[in-house]
Amino acid sequence: MPQKVSDSPMMRQYREIKEIYPDAFLFFRVGDFYEMFYDDAVKGSQLLELTLTSRSKSADEQIPMCGVPHHAIDKYLSELTEMGYKAALCDQVEDPKSSTGPTVKREVTQVVTPGTYISDQDLTNNNYLSAILIGVPEIGLAYADLSTGELKYTKFSNLNAAIYEVLGLNSREIVTINSNSSRIKKALANRKLTISETSFKPEKKDVSKDALNLLLSYIKNTQMRSLSNLNDPKYYEPEEFLSIDYASKQNLELTRSLREGKKYGSLFWALDKTSTTMGSRLLRNWIERPLLDSSEIQKRQGYVGALLKEYVLRSDLKEELKKVYDLEHLSSKIAFGNINAREMTMLKKALQEIPKIKASLNDSSEQVLKDYSDSLESLSDIAELIERSIKEDAPIVITEGDIICDGYDAQLDKYRDSLTGGRNWIAQMEAHEKERTGISKLKVGYNRVFGYYIEVSRVNQGKVPDNYQRKQTLANAERYITPELKEHENLILSARDNSAKLEYEIFNQIRDQIKNRLPEVQKLAAQIAKLDVLNTFSEDAEKNHYVKPVINQKREIQLVESRHPVVELSDSMVDFVPNDVLMPEDNEITIITGPNMSGKSTYMRQLGLIVIMAQIGSFVPADKAELPLFDQIFTRIGASDNLLTGESTFMVEMKEANRALQESTSNSLILMDEIGRGTATYDGMAIAIAIIKYLSENVHAKTLFSTHYHELTQLSAQMRNLNNKHVGAVLKKGKLIFIHKMMDGPSDRSYGVHVAQLAGLPKQVVKDAFHYLREFEKTSTISPTNHFSQENLFYQDNIDDNDLLPLKELAQKIQAVDLNNLTPIEAMNVIADLQKEVNQIDDE
Known part of the structure; x- marks a missing residue:
């Protein structure tokens, strides 16, 4: 009678474990494979493009099954977590040979989730796991990156602010308690994020610490191992940094371009000449979190200025830093216990560069660089330990031996002597048997299944001695064993197994020694990353002719001949036209007019990016730069809708404008482009005027307001804190030519039809458009030459x-x-x- 596979001890064990992890793909270790069964197998085979088969086809109940080799598991975990799924790794926790139960003992050893997966592929990006806890009245937030050890927590006054922070971090996964999940899901509006619910019970004393404990609890429950790689948790106030909301980060293209969604074309791309992955991550972090502390900004500027004077030192540092592997990532692998021997060698080589870096800095004539050198700990004893213990060419697998240096451990040397002696005996036996039998091509070989053997080709079968015992038959040869060879096989294999086992134990001991020093390694990693970024800033400053910005207390902007840091470096830009941005203290709002394609949006983004560069300690693209310290940046640039939430372009525009009006202060920077264009002309103009009036009377933030509504330029007659600028353009023989230069006063017209002509519209369309334009201009009751005020245009009562x-x-x-x-x-x-x-x- 056929066996019921589902009733077998192994499948009962599988089902019991799967019940504990219903929301994760269960990878069940069977020999050299991780297997998936039932629904996991069906869905997993589709997602991972695996062959779906079934367990025990002869049984009356066939169970869907698919699997992956254990050595390739990381590839499939990466794919699943990238798609937002979780995976539970169920491993054999006892030797199958010594198992006494109905099946080998298995346990889940790790749950891999989108926010906890540590990838070896893309090390320049952080992978943040965040926890949100909704308290009354505040919201707690904590986040961590397991690959670098970063761990921080804070609190916000409302849920939206916490959500913006999570989105700004590009968190892959959010942890929360069951009662909070519905509000968080609604606030996230179907964004591609994994939301994990737990039954954690907060103490309700400090919501930020409760969020931190929720996060640590989740990490501990999923990773099931030491968390020694995590730095001491650091509390931070959101107000410590220049606030840039999620939409503004996108609009300004800080780390990704709007069109491609990639690094190219972003500020990060323009500045990132770092030599290490640690430095690249830190630069990205700085760009997303500019400083509000002027003393810290000036300190960074001091390092950049000092390095700028030291061309040879900069060059030497760049080459030395290139040889420093990712100390943060290696620290995490040590803490999690999954570092291999080659990565340990990488750690050694990285640490061996530190004395050279210290010497280079110490040779400088700049005291700040000498002081930086003194602050670096070489940790040469760790490098020396690895040098003495781990072989330079050690294999990746750490359980099969040949990773520990000769002379490091006396017992290991004895095993190796025995192994070497046994191998020498095998070589001597082969030579002796060739001579004794007259079989010149006789060989003594080994494989993991059959052990040692004597192989004789079929043509020499007549010469095989009587004491040879047949072991295996091949197509063209026979394999034999002798009692003497069997005896030495046992000695050799015993020595090899003991040697490999001892090497594994020694390797773990070395790893644990270094694990105790992880805080020192992580501190060094942070210092090297910072040095890398500062050296990059000095390189950018020299290569791109940047100047040191002065931070003033006067709320005055003076940028002379400033340039867009990204556009001027792009392949498409032949000759970028610099522009001044001059806004004295009493000039709070500048209305910018001019034709499409003339550079209004570029000019606005240019100011935003220069402010960010100044407040991360970088020099900036200008001939002269003096800026106030901004606390927030709000932008409304570019047209976009939100299909996921059903929001139109105009609704998105109004929501972004609303955040600027509601949250900005007199120390904020507001960049608004074409407010009101998504609706009817009168509606749009009314909204634009009302917004400008509100900014002028209530907010007093520095504001650039780009518009095609020429009527708005007449507001300068009513508002003392507002002036007009326009981007120059000229008509030559009926053709529009952009000069991309910012000039005082309003533009004389929009040149929209001329831009359409440049775009290549059919001649008849352009001709008709010019005709209609002239007709509209004749009949329009609203024009730049009419007397204009908000009252007579937009606040009239209905006329009977x-x-x-x-x-x-x-x-x-x-x-x-x-x-x-x-x-x-x-x-x-x-x-x-x-x-x-x-x-x-x-x-x-």
Whole structure:
């Protein structure tokens, strides 16, 4: 009768473990494979493109099954977590040979999730796991990167602020308690994030510490190993950094371009000449979190200025830093116990560069660089330990031996002597047997399945001695064993197994020794990363002709001949046109007009990026730079909608504008581009005027406001803190030519039809457009030359038809006047009468 596979001890064991981890793919270790069964196998085979088969096809119940080799598991874990799934690794925790139960003992040894997966592929990006805890009235937030050890926590006054922080971090996964999950899911609006719920019970004393403990609890429960790689938790106030909301980070293209969603075309791309992955990660972090502490900014500027004077030192440092492997990542692998011998050698080589870096800095004539050298700990004793113990060419697998240096351990040397002696005996035996049998091609070999053997080809079978015992038959040869060879096989294999086992134990002891020193390694890693970024800033400053920005207390912007740091480096830009950004203290709002494609958005982004560069300690692209310290940057640049939430371009625009109006202060920077264009002309203009009025009267932030509504330029007559600028353009023989230069005053027109002409629209379309434009300009009641105010355009009461009767009657009288038959005196009398009627209408 066929066996019921589902009732086998192993499948019962599988189902029991799967019940504990229902939300994860269960990878069940069977020999050299991780297997998936049932629904996991069906879905996993589709997601990972694996062959779906079944367990025990002869049984009456076939169980779907698919699997992956254990040595290739990382590839599949990476793919699953990238898609937002979790995986539980169930390993054999006892030797199958010594198992006494119905099946080998298995346990889940790690749960891999999107926020906890440590990749060896993309080390320049952090992989943050965040925890959000909704308290009353505050919201707790904590986040960690297991690959670097970063661990921080804080609190916010509202959930939206915490969500913006998580989005800004590009967190892959959010942990929360069950009762909070629905609010968080709603706030995230279907963004691609994994939300993990737990039954953690907060103490409700400090919501930020509760969030931290929730995060640590989740990490401990999923990783099931030491968390010694995590740095001491650091509390931070969001107000410590220049605040840039998620939308503004996207609009300014800080770390990714809007069009491609990649590094190329971003500020990060323009600045990142770092030599180490640690430095690249830190630079990204600095760009996303500019400083508010002017003394710390100036300290960074001091290092950049000192390095700028030392060309040879900069060059030497760059080459030395290139040889420093990722100390943060290696520290995490040591803490998690999954570092291999080659990576241990990488750690050694990285530490061996530190004395050279210290010497280079110490040779400088700049005291700040000498002091930096003194602050670096070489940790040469760790490098020397690895040098003495780990072989330079050690294999990746650490359980099969040949990783520990000769002379490091006496017992290991004895095993190796025995192994060497045994191998020598094998070589001597082969030579002796060739001579004794006359079989010149006889060989003594070994494989893991059959052990040692004597191989004789079929043509020499007649020469095989009587004491050879047949062991294996091949297509063209036979393999034999002798009692003497069997005896030495046992001795050799015993020595080899003991040697490999001892090497593994020694390797773990060395790893644990270094594990105790991880805080020192991590501190050194942070110092090297910082040095790398500062050296990069000095390289950028020299190569791109950047200047040191002065931080003032006057709320005054003085950028002379400033450039866009990204656009000027792009392949498409032949000759970038610099521009001044001059906003004295009393100039809070600048209205910018000019044609499309002339560079208005570039000019606005340019200011935003220069502010960020200044507040991370970098020099900036300008001939002269003086800036106040900004606390927040808000942008409304570019047209985009949010299909996931069903929000139109105009709704997105209004929400971003709302954040700027509600949250900005007088120390903020606001960049608004074409507010109101997503709706009807009068609606859009009304909203734009109201926003400018609110900014002028209530916020007082430095604001650049780009618009095609020329009527807005007349607001400068009413608002003392507002002025007008326009981007120059000229018409030559009917063709529009951009000069990309910012000039005082408003633009004379939008040149929209001319831009359409440049885009290559059919000639008839352009011709008709010019015709309609002239007609509109004749009949329009709103133009830059009309008297203009918010009141008379947008705040009139509804007009009743009866109120218009006097005007209609007056118009009829004017039309009835026969000018050809009036004398000059009669004409003057008619005009006097009409004036009286007009005055009477005004009085009414």
